[in-house]
Amino acid sequence: MITAPTIEYFALAPLLIIFGAAIIGVLVEAFAPRYLRRAVHVPLTLLSLVGAFALVILQTVRGVPTTPAAMGSVAVDGPTLFIWGTILVLSFVSVLLINDEEQFVPSAAAVPGSAEEEKAITEGAAHTEVYPLALFAIGGMLLFPASNDLLIMFVALEVMSLPLYLLCGLARRRRLLSQEASVKYFLLGAFSSAFFLYGTALLYGFAGTVDLLGIRERLAVGGGGTETLLLVGTAMLGVGLLFKIGAAPFQAWKPDVYQGAPTPITALMASGTLVAAFGAVLRVFWVALGNDSWNWEPIMWGVAALTMVAGSILAITQTDIKRMLAYSSIAHAGFLLVGVMAVGERGQNALALSGLLFYLVTYGITTVGAFAIVTLVRDPGGEAWHLSRWAGLGKRSPKLAGLFAFFLLAFAGIPLTSGFFGKYAVFRSAVALGEAWLTGLVVLAVVASAAAAFFYVRVIVLMFFSDPSADGPTVVTPSWATSTVVGFSAFATVALGVFPQPVLDLAEKAAKSLFVQ
Amino acid sequence: MELYAPILVLAVLGAGFAVFSVSIAPFTGPKRWNRAKLDAYECGIDPTPQPIGGGRFPLKYMITAMLFIVFDIEIIFLYPWAVAFDKLGVFGLVEMVLFIVTVLVAYAYVWRRRGLDWD
Numbered sequence: 348m349i350t351a352p353t354i355e356y357f358a359l360a361p362l363l364i365i366f367g368a369a370i371i372g373v374l375v376e377a378f379a380p381r382y383l384r385r386a387v388h389v390p391l392t393l394l395s396l397v398g399a400f401a402l403v404i405l406q407t408v409r410g411v412p413t414t415p416a417a418m419g420s421v422a423v424d425g426p427t428l429f430i431w432g433t434i435l436v437l438s439f440v441s442v443l444l445i446n447d448e449e450q451f452v453p454s455a456a457a458v459p460g461s462a463e464e465e466k467a468i469t470e471g472a473a474h475t476e477v478y479p480l481a482l483f484a485i486g487g488m489l490l491f492p493a494s495n496d497l498l499i500m501f502v503a504l505e506v507m508s509l510p511l512y513l514l515c516g517l518a519r520r521r522r523l524l525s526q527e528a529s530v531k532y533f534l535l536g537a538f539s540s541a542f543f544l545y546g547t548a549l550l551y552g553f554a555g556t557v558d559l560l561g562i563r564e565r566l567a568v569g570g571g572g573t574e575t576l577l578l579v580g581t582a583m584l585g586v587g588l589l590f591k592i593g594a595a596p597f598q599a600w601k602p603d604v605y606q607g608a609p610t611p612i613t614a615l616m617a618s619g620t621l622v623a624a625f626g627a628v629l630r631v632f633w634v635a636l637g638n639d640s641w642n643w644e645p646i647m648w649g650v651a652a653l654t655m656v657a658g659s660i661l662a663i664t665q666t667d668i669k670r671m672l673a674y675s676s677i678a679h680a681g682f683l684l685v686g687v688m689a690v691g692e693r694g695q696n697a698l699a700l701s702g703l704l705f706y707l708v709t710y711g712i713t714t715v716g717a718f719a720i721v722t723l724v725r726d727p728g729g730e731a732w733h734l735s736r737w738a739g740l741g742k743r744s745p746k747l748a749g750l751f752a753f754f755l756l757a758f759a760g761i762p763l764t765s766g767f768f769g770k771y772a773v774f775r776s777a778v779a780l781g782e783a784w785l786t787g788l789v790v791l792a793v794v795a796s797a798a799a800a801f802f803y804v805r806v807i808v809l810m811f812f813s814d815p816s817a818d819g820p821t822v823v824t825p826s827w828a829t830s831t832v833v834g835f836s837a838f839a840t841v842a843l844g845v846f847p848q849p850v851l852d853l854a855e856k857a858a859k860s861l862f863v864q
Numbered sequence: 865m866e867l868y869a870p871i872l873v874l875a876v877l878g879a880g881f882a883v884f885s886v887s888i889a890p891f892t893g894p895k896r897w898n899r900a901k902l903d904a905y906e907c908g909i910d911p912t913p914q915p916i917g918g919g920r921f922p923l924k925y926m927i928t929a930m931l932f933i934v935f936d937i938e939i940i941f942l943y944p945w946a947v948a949f950d951k952l953g954v955f956g957l958v959e960m961v962l963f964i965v966t967v968l969v970a971y972a973y974v975w976r977r978r979g980l981d982w983d
Contacts, residue, residue: 349948353954373969377976 354590356415357425358406361399361431362493365486368395372479381471388478392442395482399489400435403428411860415458415495419558420494422630425860429704429853430626437618437711440835442478443828444611444719447585451477451609452519459522466726468606474517480510481615492626495634497547497557497584500627504543504591507623508536511616515608520729528607535590535600543587549580551636559635568636581636581643588631591624594650594684598677602665605673610730613669614718617676618711625683632687633696646689648788652774655681663802667732668721671802672714675758678799679710685792686773689780698779701858702772703708705851707759709765709843716836717754719829720747724820734806739815744822748838752807757840759800765843770796772851927979938967 356363368391375387406412407428415422444450451474454467487507492498516529551557553576554565566577586597593601605613636643656679665671683706689699724731724740724747731737741748757764774792777785825833843850945952945960974980 349951349953351953370966370969371975377969377973 352418354418355412355423358412358416359421360402361435362486362489364395364402365400365482367483368381368392369479369486372482376479381473382781384475385473388475389442389446392478392482393439396435396439396442396485400432400439403431403435407432413858413860414701415560419560420496420499420859421490421493422559422634425857426626426629426700426704427493429857430622430707431489433622433704433708433711434485434488434619437622437715438481438488438615440712440715440719440832441611441615441618442481443832444614444715444722445477445481446828447611447722447826450519450611450722451517452522452525456515459526477514477517480514481612483507484510484514484615485619488623491623492630494627495559497550497559497631497635500631501540501547502543504540504587504627507620508540508591511612511620512536513653514612514615515604517612518607518609521607521699524607525609526607528604530609531600532604538671539587539590539597542583546580546583546585546587549576549583553577553580559630562635563638563731566636577639578642580640582646584631585643585646588624588628589650592621592628592680593654593673593677594680595654595677596650598654598657598680601677602670602673605676606667606669606732609688610669610718610722614683617672617714617718621676621680622707622711625687625703629700629703630686633700644688647684648784651681651688652686652788653681654678654684657681659795659799659802662799663805665802666734668734668737668806669718669732671734671806672717672721672758673805675799676714679758681723681795682770682773682792683707683710685777685788688785688788689777697855697858699773699776701851701854702769702776704854704857705772705847706769707848708854709769709840712836712839712843713754713757713764713766716833716840717751717758719832719836720751720754722778722829723747723823723825725823734809736816736820737806738809739819740810740822743815743819747822748810748831752810753837754840755803755806755842757804760796761800761842763841765840765847767844768847768851823837924982927974931974931979934967934970939966 372388372391375384375391396528406423411425412423415424453470453474454464455474457463457467484507487503487510490503491500491507494503512533515532516526518525542761547557553573554562554567556562590597590600607616608616627658632640632643632647645649647853655678658674658676658681662671662674662678665674683703686699686703686706689696706785721730721732724737725738741752753764757766760766760770770792774789777789941963942960945956949956
């Protein structure tokens with residue numbers, strides 16, 4: 348008789364709720380009549396997110412578990428719960444944006460401009476699969492940073508990515524661009540997954556286990572003649588993970604995909620996926636490879652420096668608002684990597700971790716708000732992406748332009764916005780180590796932030812200090828959902844910029860328990 | 865090395881059978897040619913002559929192939945479970961039912977969305 352594995356259902360409940368709701372969503376797609384589907388999907392999706400969030404809160408209140416769940420494969424610890432809460436909030440607001448039916452194509456399989464597409468439009472077809480697909484992606488995002496085992500992490504990576512590849516191709520306007528984004532993301536994503544998987548195999552060869560804690564123990568013991576397996580495995584794993592966060596030199600997909608994807612999906616990817624991927628990066632590099640930091644830190648240093656410089660400089664040359672925000676996201680990934688470096692047995696783990704967690708919250712919320720505003724500025728052929736179309740927007744609709752300017756300032760990290768405290772918390776933890784090479788990286792990050800501030804301010808100047816063209820884009824009246832998202836993001840960006848302490852405390856409390864080790 | 869001997873024997877037997885069957889078929893098989901027999905095997909697409917610009921091909925086969933993979937994977941999971949059923953007990957049964965239900969959901973989706981209709 349094989350003993351049945353023990354599964355901590357309570358600890359895994361948020362995951363089970365999201366995946367369960369996603370499966371119910373597929374059944375709704377199969378059996379509900381077309382006119383009812385949206386009416387069922389929207390409450391189902393939002394309620395499952397709220398339910399999962401409530402369970403995360405309940406677990407935090409009842410005390411964070413100290414041992415990994417499900418036979419050591421999923422670690423539901425302080426940081427995981429914090430990241431879960433963040434992802435669920437960001438997903439909730441992103442789903443509110445997805446709720447805007449204008450964004451999605453009636454029939455993605457139809458060739459753009461063909462008779463089939465016409466027919467789908469007149470029939471009132473709609474891709475309500477968007478909701479279950481988004482839920483599957485969100486479920487993957489939750490599992491990705493919580494996995495305590497490289498194989499579970501790979502499965503989570505795929506569960507997260509596959510629905511996103513599809514969702515990218517569903518934009519209603521500029522169909523060809525959207526399909527191009529989808530194919531590019533799929534091919535490059537599959538390629539990077541292969542790297543991740545091969546890295547997993549090599550690390551298994553080194554440690555004899557795929558368990559993160561097992562790899563950690565193996566490194567602590569030291570010795571052995573399989574150093575090559577460790578180094579090549581770490582590099583491969585790093586490629587797979589750094590691809591997902593869009594760090595240079597693996598950033599090429601980000602602008603294309605962020606631009607082509609439907610804007611609500613871009614918001615979900617830019618916020619939720621980034622948070623999840625950073626959680627996974629931390630888990631691999633701090634938990635599994637924490638004892639090996641002298642091997643990977645120099646490379647990570649280079650990647651972080653390259654990422655922030657490339658993101659900041661390439662963003663200056665952009666003429667498209669979505670591509671500019673994508674490069675901004677790359678630059679922010681570079682700033683976040685500074686926090687990843689502040690690791691090791693040097694007593695700064697909790698400080699760095701809480702800084703990173705806080706940065707992820709602030710960046711995610713501001714990003715969703717910024718993309719929500721992008722959905723509102725429209726030309727006859729869809730959203731107005733070209734920066735020249737945004738000229739003089741401040742004179743035509745000052746409220747909207749003012750909010751967008753505020754989000755851009757938060758990206759730049761101006762004091763009194765959440766972005767400032769995010770950057771401050773991460774950079775402080777790196778400087779606190781008192782090591783010259785890390786302090787140097789922080790100096791580079793501050794310089795890159797200044798360069799990045801240039802292109803944010805350029806957009807603000809364009810919006811407020813140039814004359815609007817006669818045939819400028821129209822600003823549509825936002826739906827209640829979009830207004831809620833913009834309002835929430837703006838409120839949170841102010842609140843976290845003025846009173847960051849409650850969330851900082853929460854992040855610190857989460858970071859104190861560190862990752863299960 | 866003795867451990868690998870059975871695998872080697874199996875490989876030799878397998879290769880021998882394949883070579884034998886393929887080489888004997890032209891001599892022993894009946895030759896009643898018709899249009900269907902001269903068609904491309906199973907995939908329904910004429911490889912020659914190539915239409916200009918690559919042409920378009922029906923997706924029917926791809927959907928069928930993808931469905932086949934879904935059920936194929938299901939069988940791959942069912943086999944070891946069935947072999948060790950008495951050892952896995954109730955837990956194994958519940959897990960397997962859950963797994964089959966999720967595959968069934970995908971199946972129901974494909975069926976309701978007319979993915980199983982040929983035309």
